[in-house]
Structures are given as structure tokens and as C-alpha cells.
Amino acid sequence: MANPNTKFLVVDDFSTMRRIVRNLLKELGYNNVDEAEDGVMALAKLRSGNFDFVVSDWNMPNMDGLTMLQQIRADPALSSLPVLMVTAEAKKENIIAAAQAGANGYVVKPFTAATLDEKLSKIFEKLEKAGG
Amino acid sequence: MNDSLQNIPHVHDEAESLQTQHDEMLHRIGLLTRNLHESLRGLGFDKLLEQAAHGIPDARDRLNYVARMTEQAAERVLNATDIATPLQDELNQEAASLEARWKSILTVPSLKKDYDQVADETVAFMTKAVGHTDATKAQLLDIMMAQDFQDLTGQVIKKITELAQEIEQQLVQVLIDFSPTTVTKKEGDTGLMNGPQINPEAAIDVVASQEQVDDLLDSLGF
Numbered sequence: 001m002a003n004p005n006t007k008f009l010v011v012d013d014f015s016t017m018r019r020i021v022r023n024l025l026k027e028l029g030y031n032n033v034d035e036a037e038d039g040v041m042a043l044a045k046l047r048s049g050n051f052d053f054v055v056s057d058w059n060m061p062n063m064d065g066l067t068m069l070q071q072i073r074a075d076p077a078l079s080s081l082p083v084l085m086v087t088a089e090a091k092k093e094n095i096i097a098a099a100q101a102g103a104n105g106y107v108v109k110p111f112t113a114a115t116l117d118e119k120l121s122k123i124f125e126k127l128e129k130a131g132g
Numbered sequence: 133m134n135d136s137l138q139n140i141p142h143v144h145d146e147a148e149s150l151q152t153q154h155d156e157m158l159h160r161i162g163l164l165t166r167n168l169h170e171s172l173r174g175l176g177f178d179k180l181l182e183q184a185a186h187g188i189p190d191a192r193d194r195l196n197y198v199a200r201m202t203e204q205a206a207e208r209v210l211n212a213t214d215i216a217t218p219l220q221d222e223l224n225q226e227a228a229s230l231e232a233r234w235k236s237i238l239t240v241p242s243l244k245k246d247y248d249q250v251a252d253e254t255v256a257f258m259t260k261a262v263g264h265t266d267a268t269k270a271q272l273l274d275i276m277m278a279q280d281f282q283d284l285t286g287q288v289i290k291k292i293t294e295l296a297q298e299i300e301q302q303l304v305q306v307l308i309d310f311s312p313t314t315v316t317k318k319e320g321d322t323g324l325m326n327g328p329q330i331n332p333e334a335a336i337d338v339v340a341s342q343e344q345v346d347d348l349l350d351s352l353g354f
Contacts, residue, residue, distance in 0.1 A: 108339065
């Protein structure tokens with residue numbers, strides 16, 4: 001079940017896409033959502049706030065989503081944070097690179113509300129199992 | 133004898149000079165032809181470069197237009213749904229609440245005062261429902277109208293596609309005409325940031341659906 005207190009960070013350089021993801025998360029019962037427009041801003045927010053989940057784009061100015069993911073995994077305070085990539089990058093090497101960098105899920109744009117829901121549930125399920 | 137002896141080289145000179153003149157004429161006609169050919173070719177090049185120079189900023193402007201129109205449309209859609217959603221939520225919650233109250237009142241057939249109160253609330257709800265559905269219909273109309281960008285941007289994209297095709301054809305022709313060896317086509321690969329795949333089915337190393345993403349991740353053990 002969706003825990004409405006789960007704190008999300010939505011990272012995308014397009015405000016339209018941030019708004020769409022925020023609305024979808026709200027539909028799924030998650031009301032605690034913050035936004036960042038690139039990897040640099042996202043890392044700053046993640047380091048200063050208690051976030052539970054990151055939904056990130058790949059191609060962004062200043063710092064792209066993959067670099068951000070690598071920095072999250074390299075930071076002891078953030079390394080276990082779940083990260084779902086939501087991106088238009090659809091080459092196999094992208095998916096492999098994201099998986100190797102430690103992404104918890106990969107959604108290709110354009111996506112549906114059902115896909116986002118399914119991926120989030122799957123990640124939460126796995127985390128619960130791992131966390132015991 | 134003396135004359136004839138002297139005349140022979142003279143005749144020979146004359147023939148030689150005629151031959152030289154003939155060669156010179158051919159040579160100059162050749163040069164003229166070559167100049168004309170190169171001038172025409174040069175003019176063609178100028179035109180091509182001019183077209184490309186004009187075409188590229190034009191293409192950039194058109195793409196900016198597409199970006200602006202699609203962003204505006206998306207903003208309108210999101211604003212309209214933001215307005216319509218709480219209105220619908222309110223109707224939904226109040227309808228559910230009235231339904232529950234009517235159901236519970238109807239189980240006790242003697243409460244005239246309670247009937248009247250719930251009836252009054254129902255009338256008030258109907259008034260609100262009329263107002264909200266009108267407001268929602270206006271927002272839905274705006275949602276529909278915001279889709280007009282598709283027609284406009286579609287036309288602009290078509291123009292850019294034609295322009296790009298024209299430039300490509302001309303460049304390919306230049307390569308065919310002037311390339312001494314076979315031209316190897318360079319892949320337009322920009323590493324890991326290629327953006328949306330316009331035609332994923334046609335590419336080998338690209339996934340065409342979310343299922344393929346999931347299958348690939350499964351195969352990697354994720």
C-alpha cells in the first residue's frame with residue numbers, strides 16, 4: 001500500500017514533466033513531493049532533506065540523471081535511496097548503464113500512470129523484502 | 133633552286149603556324165568550356181550554401197515554435213485539469229455523503245423533519261452540481277481546444293522534414309559528384325544522450341516498449 005508520507009523528489013528539467021509526475025504521484029496517494037530541475041539541484045536537496053524516493057530524468061543540463069545516480073550511490077548518507085529512472089533514452093546501452101549504476105527501475109517516456117504505479121510498487125515490494 | 137630551297141622551310145613554317153593556331157584555338161575553347169562549367173558549378177554551390185544558410189536558422193525557428201506551442205498547450209491542459217479535478221472531487225464526496233444520508237433516513241420512515249433537512253441539502257447540492265458541471269465542461273472544452281497545437285506543430289514539423297530532406301539530397305548529390313572514393317556514412321551517435329527515439333522499431337540497439345526494457349533488465353538479473 002502507498003504510504004502517503006513517503007517523500008519523493010522528482011528531477012526533470014521540463015516543468016511540464018515534473019508537474020505530470022507530481023500529479024500522477026498524487027493520484028497514487030503520495031502527497032509529499034518536491035521537485036528539482038537538474039542533478040546538481042537534486043543532490044543539494046537530497047543532502048539537506050529526508051527524502052525516501054527519487055524519480056529522475058536522464059538528459060538534463062548541469063548534471064545528468066546517470067551522474068546524479070552515481071553520486072547518490074557513492075554518498076554513504078544517500079547510497080540506499082531508491083532511484084527510478086523515467087527517461088526518453090531508450091538505447092539498450094542506456095538501460096544497461098543505469099542498471100549497472102544502481103537504478104532501482106527504468107521507465108521509458110512516454111509512459112502511462114499504470115506503468116509508473118507498477119514500477120513503484122515493485123520497488124517498494126523489493127525494499128520491504130530486503131529490509132525484512 | 134635557291135628559292136625553292138628557301139621556300140620549303142617557309143611553307144613548313146606556315147603549316148606549322150596554322151597547326152599551332154588550331155591547337156591554340158582548341159586550347160582556348162577548352163579553357164572557356166572549363167571556366168563556364170566551373171562557373172556554373174560555382175553558382176550551384178553558392179545556391180546550395182545559401183539555401184542551407186537560410187534553411188538552418190529557419191529550421192531552428194520552426195523547431196522553437198514547435199517547442200513553444202507544445203509547452204503552451206501542455207500548460208493549458210495541466211491548468212485546466214488542476215481546476216477541474218478538485219471540482220469533481222467535491223461533487224463526488226458530497227454526492228456520496230448525501231447518498232449515505234438518504235439511505236439511512238429512508239430506513240426510518242417516521243422522521244418528517246429529517247426528510248425536510250436532507251431534502252433541502254439535496255436541493256443545495258443540485259444547485260452546486262449544475263454550477264460545477266458547467267465549470268468542468270468549460271475546462272474540458274479548454275482541454276480539447278489546447279490540442280490544436282497538434283495541427284499547427286504537425287504542419288511545421290512537416291515543413292522541416294521536407295527542408296531537411298532537400299538539404300540531405302543536395303549534399304548526397306555533392307558527395308556523389310565530387311567524392312573520389314566511397315563515402316562512409318558517419319553514425320549520428322551522441323553516446324548516452326540521444327533523446328526520444330523517433331522510430332524505435334527501425335533501430336537495432338533501441339528498445340521499442342516498456343516490456344522490452346523490463347525484459348532486458350530481467351535478463352541482466354535486475
